[in-house]
Amino acid sequence: xxxxxxxxxxxxxxxxxxxxxxxxxxxxxxxxxxxxxxxxxxxxxxxxxxxxxxxxxxxxxxxxxxxxxxxxxxxxxxxxxxxxxxxxxxxxxxxxxxxxxxxxxxxxxxxxxxxxxxxxxxxxxxxxxxxxxxxxxxxxxxxxxxxxxxxxxxxxxxxxxxxxxxxxxxxxxx
Numbered sequence: 001x002x003x004x005x006x007x008x009x010x011x012x013x014x015x016x017x018x019x020x021x022x023x024x025x026x027x028x029x030x031x032x033x034x035x036x037x038x039x040x041x042x043x044x045x046x047x048x049x050x051x052x053x054x055x056x057x058x059x060x061x062x063x064x065x066x067x068x069x070x071x072x073x074x075x076x077x078x079x080x081x082x083x084x085x086x087x088x089x090x091x092x093x094x095x096x097x098x099x100x101x102x103x104x105x106x107x108x109x110x111x112x113x114x115x116x117x118x119x120x121x122x123x124x125x126x127x128x129x130x131x132x133x134x135x136x137x138x139x140x141x142x143x144x145x146x147x148x149x150x151x152x153x154x155x156x157x158x159x160x161x162x163x164x165x166x167x168x169x170x171x172x173x174x
Contacts, residue, residue: 002034002037002038003034003037003038003041004034004035004038004052004053005052005053006038006042006047006051006052006100006101007050007051007052007053007101008100008101008102008103009101009102009103009150009152009167010164010167010168010171011101013050013053013055014050014051014101014145014148014150015148015150016050016055016148017146017147017148018048018049018050018055018056018057018058018145018146018147018148019055019056019057020056020057020082021056021057021058021081021082021120024081024120024122024123024124028056028058028081028122029122031049031054031056031058032058032060032079032122034052035047035049035052035058035060035077035079036060036077036079038052039060039062039077039100040062040075040077042100044062044100045061045062045065045134045138046059046060046061046062046065046138046141046142047059047060047061047100047142048142048143048145048146049146050145050146050148051100051101051145057081057082057083057146058079058080058081059079059080059083059142059143059145059146060077060078060079060080061077061078061080061135061138061139061142062075062076062077062138063076063077063078064076065134065135065138066133066134066135078121079121079122080117080119080120080121080127081119081120081121081122081124082119082120083117083118083119083139083142083143083146084117084118084119084143085115085116085117085139085140085143086116086117086118086128087115087116088112088114088115088116089112089113089114090112090113090114091110091111091112091113092110092111092112092113092133092136092137093108093109093110093111094108094109094110094111094137094141095108096108097109097111097137097141097151098151099141099150099151101145101150102150102151102152102163103167104166105152105163105166107151107152107155107159108155109151109154109155110154111136111137111140111141112136112140113132113133113136114130114131114132114136115130115131115136115139115140116128116129116130116131117129117130117131117139117143
């Protein structure tokens with residue numbers, strides 16, 4: 001197991017679409033374990049492979065994220081290979097949505113309330129499930145990463161421009 005480096009905006013590779021995983025081999029399984037360890041160390045509730053510099057359609061998420069107040073819940077994650085949202089309905093606002101790749105910033109983001117996701121599990125078994133609430137937000141956020149979309153691409157142009165100026169200034173001051 002290893003803690004991986006999380007890439008941050010304005011890293012250009014974060015804006016590239018990811019490629020499908022053709023074979024779930026030991027390398028992919030090890031990557032998902034390392035991603036899980038990295039996510040919990042960050043700490044976060046979801047992580048996509050592009051965030052750790054791997055251009056593959058893999059996400060992991062904290063299976064206990066829907067019950068953050070349950071202190072007895074063991075930290076566990078699930079991996080989804082080649083996930084896709086095949087249906088979506090309703091509308092909610094994800095309040096103060098944040099991202100491990102978008103440092104020092106959060107914003108309200110309009111998201112679907114319910115999504116239906118298809119994917120493969122780490123053993124290659126086909127899954128299809130409905131996600132609501134926090135899990136729906138995680139699915140949309142992480143699958144966006146696989147499509148080269150950051151949550152700041154889903155906020156107003158004014159807020160996005162202000163964030164980009166802040167980051168540019170921070171990078172120039174280094």
